[in-house]
Amino acid sequence: MASPLHIGFLVFPSMLQLDFTGPYAVLAAGPDAAIHMVWKDALPVASSDGLPFTPTVSMADCRRLDVVCVPGGGGVQALLSDAETLEFLRRQAAGCRYLCSVCTGALVLGAAGLLRGYRATTHWLSLDLLPLFGAVPQRRRVVRDRNRISAAGVSAGIDMALTLAGLLWDDVTARSIQLNMEYAPEPPYACGTPDSAPEEVVAAVMARTASRRAARRKAAQAAAALLDTGMNAADPV
Amino acid sequence: MASPLHIGFLVFPSMLQLDFTGPYAVLAAGPDAAIHMVWKDALPVASSDGLPFTPTVSMADCRRLDVVCVPGGGGVQALLSDAETLEFLRRQAAGCRYLCSVCTGALVLGAAGLLRGYRATTHWLSLDLLPLFGAVPQRRRVVRDRNRISAAGVSAGIDMALTLAGLLWDDVTARSIQLNMEYAPEPPYACGTPDSAPEEVVAAVMARTASRRAARRKAAQAAAALLDTGMNAADPV
Numbered sequence: 417m418a419s420p421l422h423i424g425f426l427v428f429p430s431m432l433q434l435d436f437t438g439p440y441a442v443l444a445a446g447p448d449a450a451i452h453m454v455w456k457d458a459l460p461v462a463s464s465d466g467l468p469f470t471p472t473v474s475m476a477d478c479r480r481l482d483v484v485c486v487p488g489g490g491g492v493q494a495l496l497s498d499a500e501t502l503e504f505l506r507r508q509a510a511g512c513r514y515l516c517s518v519c520t521g522a523l524v525l526g527a528a529g530l531l532r533g534y535r536a537t538t539h540w541l542s543l544d545l546l547p548l549f550g551a552v553p554q555r556r557r558v559v560r561d562r563n564r565i566s567a568a569g570v571s572a573g574i575d576m577a578l579t580l581a582g583l584l585w586d587d588v589t590a591r592s593i594q595l596n597m598e599y600a601p602e603p604p605y606a607c608g609t610p611d612s613a614p615e616e617v618v619a620a621v622m623a624r625t626a627s628r629r630a631a632r633r634k635a636a637q638a639a640a641a642l643l644d645t646g647m648n649a650a651d652p653v
Numbered sequence: 654m655a656s657p658l659h660i661g662f663l664v665f666p667s668m669l670q671l672d673f674t675g676p677y678a679v680l681a682a683g684p685d686a687a688i689h690m691v692w693k694d695a696l697p698v699a700s701s702d703g704l705p706f707t708p709t710v711s712m713a714d715c716r717r718l719d720v721v722c723v724p725g726g727g728g729v730q731a732l733l734s735d736a737e738t739l740e741f742l743r744r745q746a747a748g749c750r751y752l753c754s755v756c757t758g759a760l761v762l763g764a765a766g767l768l769r770g771y772r773a774t775t776h777w778l779s780l781d782l783l784p785l786f787g788a789v790p791q792r793r794r795v796v797r798d799r800n801r802i803s804a805a806g807v808s809a810g811i812d813m814a815l816t817l818a819g820l821l822w823d824d825v826t827a828r829s830i831q832l833n834m835e836y837a838p839e840p841p842y843a844c845g846t847p848d849s850a851p852e853e854v855v856a857a858v859m860a861r862t863a864s865r866r867a868a869r870r871k872a873a874q875a876a877a878a879l880l881d882t883g884m885n886a887a888d889p890v
Contacts, residue, residue, distance in 0.1 A: 440670070441674075451702075451703070465681035467677065519835075558839070569833070570833075571834045579841045582841065590842065592857055595846070596806070597806060597807040598846065599845040600846045601811070603815065605819075609832070612837060617828045617829055617832055618832065624829075
């Protein structure tokens with residue numbers, strides 16, 4: 417076996433934990449994977465649903481990663497204008513094999529300027545924000561464009577990670593992981609996309625998230641403006 | 654809104670974290686859910702893939718729960734003969750609305766004597782162990798029999814939790830959660846069950862898990878024997 421594959425997840429306050437734990441479960445099951453949880457410091461960060469996760473390495477100390485994955489969640493908004501995070505992603509992007517996102521994590525890659533000219537996807541409620549960063553939105557579950565792989569909302573991270581496992585190792589390994597996780601989903605409702613969900617359910621989710629979406633749009637617009645002027649670098653020189 | 658629903662997950666060393674984090678993500682998204690992570694003490698427990706989780710309450714101090722859920726994983730083996738855990742589950746079972754398991758968590762419910770005469774499911778590699786505990790194994794993804802709800806392996810916990818959300822709240826709430834998680838899975842391989850997976854993949858998983866399965870069978874047999882003699886109570890009197 418060669419040296420381990422170094423797979424790094426950005427973890428941050430108010431991330432959606434399943435965006436992170438789903439792909440983690442898949443990739444940690446691969447042969448010889450070293451998983452890193454990267455954040456500014458070593459203090460635990462709480463997910464949006466209250467689970468604390470303790471980073472294993474700081475952005476400053478993080479080695480070159482083979483795979484970088486950015487989960488989504490409410491905490492994304494703060495990251496869109498966080499120079500340290502955007503710089504970290506740009507630095508890692510220069511050397512990694514795959515640069516991945518789950519859910520609204522794609523917006524962070526976008527704010528770092530790393531999706532310009534790339535096809536990508538994100539949570540259905542944020543798909544319309546991708547063009548702000550020069551990305552080409554795709555209403556699909558997993559989108560791969562060159563070495564960028566993005567997943568739609570939350571649970572799509574599992575599909576993305578299995579796809580990635582096939583690329584990092586091989587099909588037999590990815591299939592074994594899928595079988596071991598017994599991943600043959602049977603969602604109890606036909607309701608996982610805005611197209612399949614009943615209208616009143618879509619309307620309820622839209623209504624409940626309206627103010628959050630407005631704030632996110634504003635943050636994304638500000639981040640896109642900074643990106644266009646090159647002002648979001650930690651060290652503009 | 655009435656008082657919160659108290660939902661407790663047993664967390665333990667070497668659990669499969671997705672057995673826990675998947676249902677957690679679903680149920681924590683429900684209105685007014687108070688989630689508890691229950692273990693013997695307050696020290697962090699590491700999942701089988703290395704993620705630490707910190708219990709929020711001890712078994713001794715845990716209030717009456719509305720929902721109890723037991724994840725699976727390698728750590729299950731030790732629980733099968735752990736009197737404190739089995740007693741805790743029996744005590745909670747007497748008062749809870751739903752008693753749930755994901756993956757091999759069903760074996761722990763079985764060892765506590767809580768699946769006798771109940772239809773149940775578990776990870777496909779452990780399905781043949783359920784009859785040891787008087788349960789009636791079902792090769793299905795989610796099985797509900799009266800107030801026992803069990804899920805097949807790992808990822809089936811998400812399907813189980815959405816089913817449970819429909820019971821705890823209502824269909825519109827459960828559908829909203831599913832839509833918000835964009836749970837419209839597209840597994841990259843047709844490989845999530847032993848029936849759909851290529852023979853060589855099933856054989857590889859069987860071979861890799863052979864010694865683990867033998868040890869688990871031995872532990873389950875021992876637990877079943879204790880259960881039959883009533884000797885697994887913490888306080889046999």
